[in-house]
Amino acid sequence: MERSAFLARVATATETAALPDVPPTDVRLPRLSSRHVRFVTEAEAVGCVVHEVDRADSARQLLLDIADQHGVSTFTAWDSQHLGVRGVAPFLSLAGLEPVTLPPGDDPVDWRASNTEVARAGLGITGALGGLAYSGSVLLQHGPGRPRTTSLLPEVHVALLDRSKLFSSLLSFSRRNRRVLEGSSNLVVVTGPSRTGDIEMVLTKGVHGPKHVHVVLLDF
Amino acid sequence: MSRNDLTDRIAVAIGNRPKAETIRSATTRIDGQRITSEEFPAMDDLRDATRHIRMEALKNLPELLDEFATNLERRGGAVFFASDAQEANAYVTRLAKAEGVGIVVKGKSMVTEEIDLNEALESEGIEVVETDLGEFIIQLDNDTPSHIIAPIIHKSKEDVGALFASKLGFEYTNVPEELNAAARAHLREKFLSADMGVTGCNLAIADSGTVCLVENEGNGRLTSSAPRIHVVVMGMERIVANFEQASTILSVLARSATGQSLGTYVNLVSGVGPETADGPEQLHVIIVDNGRSSILAGETAEILGCIRCGACLNTCPVFQTIGGHGYGAVYSGPIGSVVTPGLYGIDPWGELAHASTLCGACEDVCPVRLEIPRMLQHVRAQTVEAGTAPFWMRKGIAAYAKAATDQGRWEKAENRARFASAFLFSEDEWISSLPGPGRGWTKIRDFPKPAKQTFRQRWQERSDGT
Amino acid sequence: MKVQLFVTCLIDVLAPQVGEATVSSLEAAGCEVSFAAGQTCCGQPAYNAGFNREAAAMARHTIDVLLETDLPVVIPSGSCTDMIVHHYPELLADDEAYADKAKALASRARELTQFLVDDVEADQEVAAKGTVAYHPSCHGLRNLGISDQPDALLASSDRVDLGAETDVCCGFGGVFSVKRSDVSGELLTRKLDAIEASGAQTVCGGDLGCLMHLEGGARRRGLDVEFSHIAALLEPVVSEVSDE
Secondary structure (H helix, E strand, O other): OOHHHHHHHHHHHHHHOOOOOOOOOOOOOOOOOOHHHHHHHHHHHOOEEEEEEOOHHHHHHHHHHHHHHOOOOEEEEOOHHHOOOOOHHHHHHHOOOEEOOOOOOOOOOOHHHHHHHHHHOOEEEEOOOEEEOOOOEEEEEEEOOEOOHHHOOOOEEEEEEEHHHEEOOHHHHHHHOOOHHHHOOEEEEEOOOOEEOOOOOOOEEOOOOOOEEEEEEEOO | OOHHHHHHHHHHHHHOHHHHHHHHHHHHHHHHHOOOOOOOOOHHHHHHHHHHHHHHHHHOHHHHHHHHHHHHHHOOOEEEEEOOHHHHHHHHHHHHHHOOOOEEEEOOOHHHHHHOHHHHHHOOOOEEEEOOHHHHHHHHOOOOOOOOOOOOOOOOHHHHHHHHHHHHOOOOOOOHHHHHHHHHHHHHHHHHHOOEEEEOOOEEEHHHOEEEEEEOOOHHHHHHHOOOEEEEEEEOOOEEOOHHHHHHHHHHHHHHHOOOOOOOEEEEEOOOOOOOOOOOOEEEEEEEOOOHHHHHOOOOHHHHHOOOOOHHHHHOHHHHHHHHHHHOOOOOHHHHHHHHHHHHOHHHHOHHHHOOOOOOHHHHHOOOOOOHHHHHHHHHHHHHHOOOOOHHHHHHHHHHHHHHOOHHHHHHHHHHHHHHHOOOOEEOOEEOOOOHHHHHHHOOOOEEOOOOOOHHHHHHHHHHHO | OEEEEOOOHHHHHHOHHHHHHHHHHHHHOOOEEEOOOOOOOOOHHHHHOOOHHHHHHHHHHHHHHHOOOOOOEEEOOHHHHHHHHHHHHHHOOOOOOOHHHHHHHHHHEEEHHHHHHHHOOOOEEEOOOOOEEEEOOHHHHHHOOOOHHHHHHOOOOOEOOOHHHOOOOOOOOOOHHHHOHHHHHHHHHHHHHHHHHHOOOEEEEOOHHHHHHHHHHHHHHOOOOEEEEHHHHEEEOOOOOOOO
């Protein structure tokens, strides 16, 4: 149906709609004494492993340790300038891990082939736009050099999050970043590993997305 | 569906004791997980705010939809306004054929069940693969979901193991982790070879042309990212003005549904952008009416404020007893008992509104504070106006109302009731068998025998005595 | 204080002793009780079944009878009180002659335990044989917020509760009990299971409909529990007098 005809029918309906007048409510979530403490608590509660580093080289070493811990030999990562830590890919490659990357943004790509490539990676490394304390979430804003599949196809996802970018909640984040959705065609709020309780309500992790999520808080 | 169909479905649900027990324990468990205001004090304010946001959105629905469509197009998406199921399915099928789509992967979407999109695509020779684990299992088994957010609440792990063994050729296992791993491997291949992904939409955000999709498994992310075409099917009422309003609703959605603070993945999809290879080339949003405007025009308009959290289903004692299949409709439980007659007609679906004690537990837990009992009563009134009330009820209520509007008639009626009861067998003042419609009572309970004197007779004596 | 009693159709016909107990309790609380003999039924069964016209007719009759005086109305039933307080004004909102009267009556109608505990702070308590459980009828609980009041009346009772099953509907639901006896029966069994598991020797409540449904079912299954309207169990509080 044509837009104006469709909307005209809806408009007619609203004329007789029995809808209540409900005054607005200004919601204020209780102030957190420490967003950092709450973030760690909530992220761990949903099954993330949270680390803290105060130097770039510790961050790089930690990534290698996480790869070893999970026995992965291939990795994929966002472009360096979006990770918050420089030199990650070279460091891991030198340590013997095989990098899997998509071609840079402007090159034409066979999309099916590149997804299959990324799916080979056992570890995906991203940065983060921010974190949410009340839910232990990380915000991933996607675009050139920041593919969605990095945090989606590998079994292990590590998010590098600048500790100063912790918001208390999604609500407060939205109030301070009202136009953030204009910045990218894909923004995902990730809260823990992929999960389901569909089969007899038994909680299982790693259904279609990652089974393991690590958040590395960068304090430098 | 006729009245008898509902009775038959209830008999099937109640008759299978193990399944009935599974449904009851699963729903009470999820109900117990729901976050209350004792646990999270901001819940009260959030629910008030959510009600305001949803009611305002419905009042301004044409403007919001117009704004959303304009912004979606600005950001490289395509919009289609589908007045009914047939138009929606025709658009998707036409698009799929034009683009040479062979495989469609699907995220969980109640509205696509409502319009029967899968059948429309499959009849054109397109393979449709449900990727939400519960929906995937339903599809494999040719079954229907029994709950709007926990589709296979009625299946055991043994059921699933047997199904995977026979339909997918996997070695039998009843261990959920192993079953999940099997599904992951099977479906990963489908994701990476699909040409089109179809999802629903939890909320559309008007001022940025954004589609918000909430899920736990990651199949929503994959469905909306891996294939080159992403199609979103959206009930026209699922919209808010801006990101702050969406965040308010997201703050109650998962807490009311499963007790999580947020669903694992909140996807905010805004058009088609300068992406690397892992984003779709095309985004199509299909806005569906399919009877919603006729609900909007009436007394139950506010039911369109629903955010599909499932809390009312989990807390409803009737749903806990008969499960989603008992209702026989895509939308079940308290919400479904108002929406279904609204979408598909009072006759026969108004009957669902009678399958309730009006206990009010649903309204108590609804994050939008929807006045479901009021609306259920309204649907009942509509069934009476439509003439579908059973004969004995119409006669009985008419006679009752006649007696109850006059003291003399009332006292005569009381005397008649007492007189008649003398003919019924009773043991220590309880009757074990009532005639006519009363049979419904005495099938399972004794009925108290009317007292020798009514209260008013005793009162009269007392007054006379003094 | 002068009040009038709305006794409810079920109590009038099936359990007049509950009406009398209600009067005694009100008198013990210092009230002078009158009874408008023209009263019949609040109309809730018709309303819940969707027969709005018939319900409105019964509402007008009830309003006429109870507004003969301006006395507050005390009602030993949460659901009847809910009907009068919340649904009379809605049903008669467009009735020029009755809209204001409906609101006036709604402002004067009080459920028994609300009246005793909140309005007159009666010094009464439940005296029951053995352990006692309270069944919170849905309309009273959810639409009138009745919970603290029975708690106060049961404060010194040997009380047991039904845990998570306490607030779950018993399955009576008025006409539902007959029209959907299939589901009603399931919920009845579920509630009786919970009562049995609690070890309660007496179950009391504020709504006769629920209690009839529960007791009728208990008899069939041979469950030996006393069911009683809370009005019939109320006694003046025995104050402990010091020996000194």
